[in-house]
Amino acid sequence: MALDSKIPSGPIQEKWEKHKFDLKLVNPANKRKYRIIVVGTGLAGASAAASLGELGYKVEAFCYQDSARRAHSIAAQGGINAAKNYQNDGDSVYRLFYDTVKGGDFRAREANVYRLAEVSGAIIDQCVAQGVPFAREYGGLLANRSFGGAQVSRTFYARGQTGQQLLLGAYSALMRQVAAGQVKMHARTEMLDLVVVDGYARGIVTRDLITGKIETHLADAVVLGTGGYSNVYFLSTNASNCNVTATWRAYRRGAYFANPCFTQIHPTCIPVHGDKQFKLTLMSESLRNDGRVWVPKQKGDKRPVGQIPEGERDYYLERKYPSFGNLVPRDVASRAAKQVCDEGRGVGSTGLAVYLDFADAIARDGEAVIREKYGNLFDMYENITGENPYKQPMRIFPAVHYTMGGLWVDYNLMSNLAGLFVIGEANFSDHGANRLGASALMQGLADGYFVLPYTLSAYLAGQEKVEIGADHPEVLKTAAEVRERNAKLLALKGKRTVLEIHRELGLLMWNDCGMARNEKGLNHAKARIPELRDEFWKNAIVPGSGEEFNQALEYAGRVADYLEFAELLVDDALHRKESCGGHFREESQTGEHEAKRDDDNFSYAAAWEFAGVGKPATLHKEELEFEYVKPSQRSYK
């Protein structure tokens, strides 16, 4: 099947406006006849469900958490970008577009990125109107700060919990629609499969996490806003229940999965402390505004911080990238940290950490100012490590944080399956091979508030309305397969816990397909993953039954999907023999160890089609064209 990205014609500045006019509309009286399923209630899902409900559609919203407000978007700390140019420092829609395409290392679709930049201002307006308490200046106007990969201050923030405040805004809009009867909320309900009839997405199969009941929900369109797949690495900054199940199940039903190897390693996380650890904690990138990253100049220097004189410290980001300094993009900062640790200059007991030092900022601005900006992050650091970052530098190390890959979607955010829309982190389109800080929140809300309501309406208006009954053979078959799979999981009474197998998979992925990748390592992972998968299906233990609240069963289902998905991620990394953004192939680097892209051979999005578990997926390419931002070697020097 040919991939048609459906990018509208015309100059990039006019595409979205023109497209909005060209899109078909559903008349207000007819909207109530359509039922739309939205899975996931993070920034993308909640904003979409609320906006669609408000338009008059009947919306069914699903989340596995006990409340829509707990989706993992809440954990985003630093901020949200918008091209408001409130600072008069030279920002514009075009500059945000340019920075994002460049930051994504020329692997994103230009037209989508431009639209994202174009609607960014409206997002801030919307959130303020909802009562989101953004940081303000004394004059009462909104404050901004700068973030990695940008030379302007365009990031809006609400202390260190911007994601939570934006999500509460979207959640409050969603609750309003629930009260109005426009949205039916299904909390503690997990999507376990997609119902596809004759190539059209027609519904989902879910499990009620309290009673264990398997149910089918049918609709005129299905929207997935189910986030990313970082937890395939076991240790990541994602919430412990984040999973790939919804998108993976959709993939198994025919939706293409694009660029799974584009994973983002965040440079500022609290280092791993032991082998019982389950989860890594992120320290917001905004800390790099004031913190200086360094390691000792000498290899194996184990002296305490205070005994290392200024002249023997290597502020390696400032040294290597003088114009961006500590604010280089995430992929660049992460690889630089790995490099100094590989050289034996890492700090802390494991040698897998670098310092993030606030001494200069505290001396310059005073402790009170630093506390005002980052107080909650400093407290969190102290809780976890037992060390006081006002007195000694933080120790940080990169960790898996965000995934740029996801289900393939066209300009309308629809996958290759008609009626299946994918928004937020779950799709692949806007960040290319690397996402800039403070852009995830922007994309989630752009998709949900300002893109999907238009494009989904046009899809519905362009289709003949088809009623699928709950007794349709395809519906019954899909639900039966879900039951069968759960029964298979519950029959596992082996010797290893699911967590142990997940941890082993994660370590394998981190070592062979993490911050740096090479053919040998990838082939090793490729050989090992099917073995682990076999072991899971022979030797895992899944306690309890299906007809009850059973967290072990939920977890086993998610890990089973990771064990299939990991293979696709590795295949994608193997086939992309270039370095770009978060995907660093050691075979493809410059003399200065920077990522070397290969535009002649890899300037495309790789969209994979399912061919069966353990069988090589079929590759479809969407060639990327850069009419406006000409691909160049990305430089932050």
Place this chain on the structure above:
Amino acid sequence: MTLTLKIWRQKGPDAPGRFVTYEAGDVSPDMSFLEMLDMLNQDLIKKGEEPVAFENDCREGICGACSVMINGQAHGSKRGITACQLHMRLFNNGDTVTIEPWRAKAFPVIKDLVVDRSALDRVMQAGGFVSVRTGAVPDANAVPVPKENADKAMDAAACIGCGACVAACKNASAMLFLGAKVSQYALLPQGHPERTRRVLAMVEAADKEGFGNCTNTSECEAACPKEISVTHIARLNRELLRAALRA
């Protein structure tokens, strides 16, 4: 270190519950409290027993999912953090630790340490929002908000909806939760058009859910992982009085 854990086990909402004692060996001081429970669960699973159900997600102290009483205190003894941020270095070898679910009429137990907090969502549905349409809004800088008010609104908005205030209160009152929500909107001009209606509707909804009333003990503030101040309850009462006079 080795700890003795007394954990509330309950099969389902209607089943009787009881404390079961477990021993947790090999606990490292760097572990988080929930990682200690993970370790216990791994042992239980291997022994063919049912793991302890407990709620958790972000493990960064922000999602509000984790909800356990530790030695009688919501989220444990250390102030200003959630259970997931509590680290084992605060415990001593040989300690006995009692772990219970939130206890409140409005939060029925689902299983073991997991409770149903959907009552808080229903209180929000009664009025915890500003009725704006997507897109139909003025420029973000059109209405200045004094920094002081914005900061106070942010103090209130920091509520993560975990329900610790309810669990800690002898009346199982949700006044701190309500106070935080009502304050946030009362402090911002965007919340003003619905100011009167909102507070009446939300307080009524909370009463209907079975949350108790406030008797100014301030245990909620002490238990709140985001250290939300009881001054927000005072503002809630003022808002309620103001609304009652206008209604």
